[in-house]
Every structure is written in C-alpha cells, then in structure tokens.
Amino acid sequence: SAVISQKPSRDICQRGTSLTIQCQVDSQVTMMFWYRQQPGQSLTLIATANQGSEATYESGFVIDKFPISRPNLTFSTLTVSNMSPEDSSIYLCSVSDSPSGNTIYFGEGSWLTVV
Amino acid sequence: GENVEQHPSTLSVQEGDSAVIKCTYSDSASNYFPWYKQELGKGPQLIIDIRSNVGEKKDQRIAVTLNKTAKHFSLHITETQPEDSAVYFCAAQWAGSQGNLIFGKGTKLSVKP
Numbered sequence: 720s721a722v723i724s725q726k727p728s729r730d731i732c733q734r735g736t737s738l739t740i741q742c743q744v745d746s747q748v749t750m751m752f753w754y755r756q757q758p759g760q761s762l763t764l765i766a767t768a769n770q771g772s773e774a775t776y777e778s779g780f781v782i783d784k785f786p787i788s789r790p791n792l793t794f795s796t797l798t799v800s801n802m803s804p805e806d807s808s809i810y811l812c813s814v815s816d817s818p819s820g821n822t823i824y825f826g827e828g829s830w831l832t833v834v
Numbered sequence: 835g836e837n838v839e840q841h842p843s844t845l846s847v848q849e850g851d852s853a854v855i856k857c858t859y860s861d862s863a864s865n866y867f868p869w870y871k872q873e874l875g876k877g878p879q880l881i882i883d884i885r886s887n888v889g890e891k892k893d894q895r896i897a898v899t900l901n902k903t904a905k906h907f908s909l910h911i912t913e914t915q916p917e918d919s920a921v922y923f924c925a926a927q928w929a930g931s932q933g934n935l936i937f938g939k940g941t942k943l944s945v946k947p
Contacts, residue, residue: 720880752933761923761937762878777934811877815933821866821885823935825877 721746723826725812731832737800740829742812747792749816752823753785756809765810768795802833836861838926840938848946853914855941857924858906864926867900867907868935872921882909914945 722745732738742751751768766774766787774787789795799806809828815821837860847853859867865886870878884891884898884907891898895914900907911918921942925935 750933761939762935763937764934767933809877813933821868821927822880822883823868823933824880825870827877 725826729830739798748814752813754811836936838938846944853911855909859926863928866927870923
C-alpha cells in the first residue's frame with residue numbers, strides 16, 4: 720500500500736486563524752480524500768480531492784471553510800479556515816488506487832486543537 | 835443514505851479468547867465492507883475487507899463474514915493477543931460513492947493478558 724505522510728502531525732491553533740494540512744503520497748494514486756474524526760468519534764468524509772479541478776464536497780462541508788487543492792497525483796492540501804473550538808479534530812488524508820474508490824488507506828492524521 | 839450500526843461499543847476479552855464485532859448496514863446497494871484498526875494516536879489501518887460477491891474472507895487470525903440478505907457483517911479475531919487492543923471500525927460503501935465510506939461508531943477492544 721502507498722505510504723501517506725501528513726504535516727503537521729499535531730498543532731494547537733488560535734481561534735479565528737487558518738491552518739493548511741499537507742498530504743504527500745509516495746506513489747501516484749487515483750483518488751485522494753479528506754476525512755474528519757472528531758474527538759472520540761467515528762470518521763466522516765469531508766471531500767474528494769480532484770486533480771486539477773475543484774474538490775467534491777460532502778453534505779455539510781463547504782469550500783469556503785475547507786478549501787482543498789490537488790495539483791498532482793501525489794499531493795493534496797486541506798485548509799481549515801477561520802477555526803473555532805468545534806474544529807478540533809483529527810484530519811485524515813486517505814487514498815485509493817482502485818478505479819471504484821475501494822481499498823482506502825489512511826495517513827496518520829493531523830491532530831488539531833483550537834483554543 | 836447509508837447508515838452503519840456497530841456493536842458492541844466496548845469489548846473486553848482474555849488473551850487467547852476470540853472476539854466478535856458486528857455491524858449492520860441499511861443500504862442494500864452497498865457492496866464493499868472494510869474493517870479498520872485504530873491504535874491510540876494513529877490513523878486507521880485497513881486490516882481486512884470483503885466485497886458483496888463473497889460470503890467470508892480470512893487472513894490468519896482475522897476473518898470477516900457477510901450476510902447480504904440480513905445486511906450484516908462481522909469481524910472475528912481468534913487467539914487474541916494484547917497487541918490486538920485498539921478501536922475497530924467497520925464501514926460500508928455503495929457502488930456509486932467513490933471513496934465515501936460510511937463508518938460505524940467503533941468498538942474499543944481490550945485484550946487482558
């Protein structure tokens with residue numbers, strides 16, 4: 720499986736600021752996704768990162784709050800904008816090399832605390 | 835939309851015993867069912883998965899069974915070891931939703947030595 724690296728791994732952020740999370744994969748992958756895991760909770764898909772075009776967002780997530788880029792087949796960024804304490808979560812980059820989007824692997828996550 | 839329920843939320847077993855975690859899903863169009871293990875401070879690790887054209891799959895001490903009629907699937911861990919202690923998540927994905935896994939709420943498994 721692909722090796723997924725995320726930066727930062729952990730951060731404490733001030734309310735009202737924005738933070739960009741980077742995701743680097745060691746091989747070209749078909750699909751890249753961003754998930755959120757709130758404290759003690761399950762995982763929820765934020766969006767699919769599309770190479771060279773706008774991301775596809777799930778219900779409840781909007782581009783102004785979570786802008787995403789994917790300039791190539793191995794790299795993506797997620798920005799969490801104008802953060803509030805409710806944004807304290809683990810943000811997980813995930814990838815699939817399957818045309819159907821199955822067999823999804825996750826990175827180690829970026830653990831954000833907003834104070 | 836799809837909904838996945840997972841039971842139990844916590845499970846404690848003695849080392850060497852078996853552990854079973856069960857999930858049910860609501861959308862009969864779902865056709866892919868992975869299981870993830872998440873250790874403290876780490877991301878979810880894919881440990882086994884099954885597709886709807888298969889009833890059972892094994893990988894060493896881990897097995898997954900799928901009952902499409904009843905819309906439920908289960909994870910079986912035999913000969914449990916302390917390093918199996920983690921949170922386990924089941925998930926379901928339907929054919930038209932690339933990458934959109936719907937997760938259960940997780941089961942915290944504790945294996946006592």
